[in-house]
Amino acid sequence: xxxxxxxxxxxxxxxxxxxxxxxxxxxxxxxxxxxxxxxxxxxxxxxxxxxxxxxxxxxxxxxxxxxxxxxxxxxxxxxxxxxxxxxxxxxxxxxxxxxxxxxxxxxxxxxxxxxxxxxxxxxxxxxxxxxxxxxxxxxxxxxxxxxxxxxxxxxxxxxxxxxxxxxxxxxxxxxxxxxxxxxxxxxxxxxxxxxxxxxxxxxxxxxxxxxxxxxxxxxxxxxxxxxxxxxxxxxxxxxxxxxxxxxxxxxxxxxxxxxxxxxxxxxxxxxxx
Amino acid sequence: xxxxxxxxxxxxxxxxxxxxxxxxxxxxxxxxxxxxxxxxxxxxxxxxxxxxxxxxxxxxxxxxxxxxxxxxxxxxxxxxxxxxxxxxxxxxxxxxxxxxxxxxxxxxxxxxxxxxxxxxxxxxxxxxxxxxxxxxxxxxxxxxxxxxxxxxxxxxxxxxxxxxxxxxxxxxxxxxxxxxxxxxxxxxxxxxxxxxxxxxxxxxxxxxxxxxxxxxxxxxxxxxxxxxxxxxxxxxxxxxxxxxxxxxxxxxxxxxxxxxxxxxxxxxxxxxxxxxxxxxxxxxxxxxxxxxxxxxxxxxxxxxxxxxxxxxxx
Numbered sequence: 001x002x003x004x005x006x007x008x009x010x011x012x013x014x015x016x017x018x019x020x021x022x023x024x025x026x027x028x029x030x031x032x033x034x035x036x037x038x039x040x041x042x043x044x045x046x047x048x049x050x051x052x053x054x055x056x057x058x059x060x061x062x063x064x065x066x067x068x069x070x071x072x073x074x075x076x077x078x079x080x081x082x083x084x085x086x087x088x089x090x091x092x093x094x095x096x097x098x099x100x101x102x103x104x105x106x107x108x109x110x111x112x113x114x115x116x117x118x119x120x121x122x123x124x125x126x127x128x129x130x131x132x133x134x135x136x137x138x139x140x141x142x143x144x145x146x147x148x149x150x151x152x153x154x155x156x157x158x159x160x161x162x163x164x165x166x167x168x169x170x171x172x173x174x175x176x177x178x179x180x181x182x183x184x185x186x187x188x189x190x191x192x193x194x195x196x197x198x199x200x201x202x203x204x205x206x207x208x209x210x211x212x213x214x215x216x217x218x219x220x221x222x223x224x225x226x227x228x229x230x231x232x233x234x235x236x237x238x239x240x241x242x243x244x245x246x247x248x249x250x251x252x253x254x255x256x257x258x259x260x261x262x263x264x265x266x267x268x269x270x271x272x273x
Numbered sequence: 274x275x276x277x278x279x280x281x282x283x284x285x286x287x288x289x290x291x292x293x294x295x296x297x298x299x300x301x302x303x304x305x306x307x308x309x310x311x312x313x314x315x316x317x318x319x320x321x322x323x324x325x326x327x328x329x330x331x332x333x334x335x336x337x338x339x340x341x342x343x344x345x346x347x348x349x350x351x352x353x354x355x356x357x358x359x360x361x362x363x364x365x366x367x368x369x370x371x372x373x374x375x376x377x378x379x380x381x382x383x384x385x386x387x388x389x390x391x392x393x394x395x396x397x398x399x400x401x402x403x404x405x406x407x408x409x410x411x412x413x414x415x416x417x418x419x420x421x422x423x424x425x426x427x428x429x430x431x432x433x434x435x436x437x438x439x440x441x442x443x444x445x446x447x448x449x450x451x452x453x454x455x456x457x458x459x460x461x462x463x464x465x466x467x468x469x470x471x472x473x474x475x476x477x478x479x480x481x482x483x484x485x486x487x488x489x490x491x492x493x494x495x496x497x498x499x500x501x502x503x504x505x506x507x508x509x510x511x512x513x514x515x516x517x518x519x520x521x522x523x524x525x526x527x528x529x530x531x532x533x534x535x536x537x538x539x540x541x542x543x544x545x546x547x548x549x550x551x552x553x554x555x556x557x558x559x560x561x562x563x564x565x566x567x568x569x570x571x572x573x574x575x576x577x578x579x580x581x582x583x584x585x586x587x
Contacts, residue, residue: 022352028382035379036370109366116330116360117383117431118352272332273293 018268019261021126025119029127030134037135048092048139052084053146059207060152071209074238081152082161082237083206086229088143089136089165090172094197096132097176098189106184111271121267125181125260129173136169137162147237158237164249168229171252174259175225181266200224205231228252281344283308283435283466284329291324291336298324300490301338308434311457311467313484313498315477315573317585321490322470323363326439329468330360343434356384359428359436363443365420367412373423374399374408377430384431391430398426402456418449425456435466442476454479472585474573486577493580498573505576507533507545510569511552515540516562524561531555536578545571 037044056077064076071079104110114124141162147153179192203217204226210218221227228248235245284306291299299321306312314322327333329342331351340347342354368376377398381391399405402422407415415423421441428436441457442450457480461467471477477484478498485495494501502508511532515521521542525535531552532544546552549568556563577585 024385025383028385031382032368032371032379035375039370108369109364110368112332112362112364113360113366113368113380113427114383115332116355116362117380118356118385119383120352272334 014261014265014268018120019122019264021122022120025123026126026130029114029119029124030131033128033131034134037131045139045142048088049142049146051091052088052143055084056081056147056150056152072211078152078154078238079209079234080207081147081150082158082233083204083230085140085143085147085161085165085237086168086226086233087201087204087206089140089169089229090197090201090226092136092139093132093169093172094176094193096135097128097173098180098192099186101128101177101180102184102186102189105180105271106186111267115271121271122264125177125263125267129170129177129260129263132173132176133166133169136172137166140165140169153237155237155239157240161233161236164229164232164236164245167249167252167256168225168232171225171229171256174256174263177263178259178266181263181270184270200226205234225252225255280308281341282306283312283343284468285339285341286325287339289325289328289335289338289340291321291328291333293324297490299328299336302487302490302492304485304492304495306466306468307483308466309464310482311461311469311480313477313481314468314470314487315472315474315481315484315577315585316470316487316493317472317577317583319489320487322487323439325487326437326468326470330358330437331355356431357434359431359433361421361424361428361436361438361441363439365417365424367420367423367427369412372409372411373404373415376412376423377427380427380430386431394430394432398429401429401459402426403452416449418445418452421445421449421453422456425453425460429460429465433465435468436460437468439470440472441469442471442473450476474577474585477573484573486573486580488577488581488583494576501576502571502573505579506571508547508571509545509549510571510575511544511546511549512565512567512569513542513544514564514566515542516564519561519563524556527557527561528552528555534579536575543575545575 060077060080067076228251231248282305286304288301290301328335345354377395378391442453486493532546534545536543574585
């Protein structure tokens, strides 16, 4: 069947025009979310900084005391800290693109209003994802500052961490948004977290490396975005290997681009039936 | 006001259809909305009015048929159409995270209107909706009627040529409803084309210059409200609650062609005539006893009942 111009359901072909966001319109969505955040940021920022701080204390300093020789030559607390920058970004993006998007879509019914203006679903998805990544980066930077202030960063390359966290944030956001757009049942979100996000957080290489584990563990981790962002942040914080950084960056960029079409289609099918 | 043939219609539909799965929501309808009037879609819930509106303002995909809004193709030129229209949806969908004023400014930004440019326009709209002193309030602090007025104001931010209002006063108390009607009448005077759906015949009769009546996805009739009433039922109506032992058939025979028509439902007989008062006087109350009699003008509700056999409201 040749493609029908205009809308398309989940399984149908979509014209490029209907997939590629208009930057101007996506920016208006980004700005709305930024405006709301700017009213609430003081309350929101504190817990986000506290969370990784406690992990750092308990595991980095607490557990780390028992790991005498560090990991791969790095003291344990320096091994753990950069990973927590990545995970702060991840938790932020996961929450923003699930509960917050659900709230905007279903409780406030904002998306119906937005889609009756010149904004199209792809702009909405792009703007939301860009905002989620921005927010994730803000949180990542806060943790980076804390970690650096406590002296757990040994390489000046760490200054480059924020843009990579932004890319990682985009990737986490696309994945979360894909989930929300396909499954807008809020009671199922806890599964997203307990079966997806939390295991990924624990087995992403933040708290222990893969050297001594069976090979397949690292293979599985390779397919998750947090693993790649952690490799980047730890690399930059302790002394990067440029080729490795490039590979992990490419993974994040490619996956983000490939997945973007899914929430756009899903949102079109749901909001413009 | 320009006469109908002057400019292309604000909305043009030809054999417009839409299904949701197996269910036929809109069944091949044709209509033309001239520029500059208030055009109504009157019909009960489930008639297909909202689906038609959503196809016009871009929240529903077209099924079959053609739809042109302000001369543009509703399938291919959605952004361009949406840039020039305003929408007041049936469900309140204001931004609860922003204040009243911010809602309007933010809406402007979706149309590419900067905050600075939007400022004076927003002030104007707040004044128009009698919300000038509520600008910094959060949306949840407003009453239902105020929220609805804000929705109307928000639909005007981009100075649209056409505004679609889907059941704008449903769920409002009479006072709030009146306030919304008044603002819509002010809007009409500004020359904006209004497309209104409703299941309230008073609303349709009061606001609409032309309307069409929709039922089960099809258009039942179309025209000016007063013409439709005269054409399908008559000028006035006499509503009779018949007593238990009153035989309607006999009564109707006696009246003959003094009445233009009648509707009989569950012992309630409505007769239509040019002068219902006189018709009432001419009745033989001994032969045909009635519990009550009401003389009123005929309405669009009567027209709907006559044409479909059902009531506008469930």
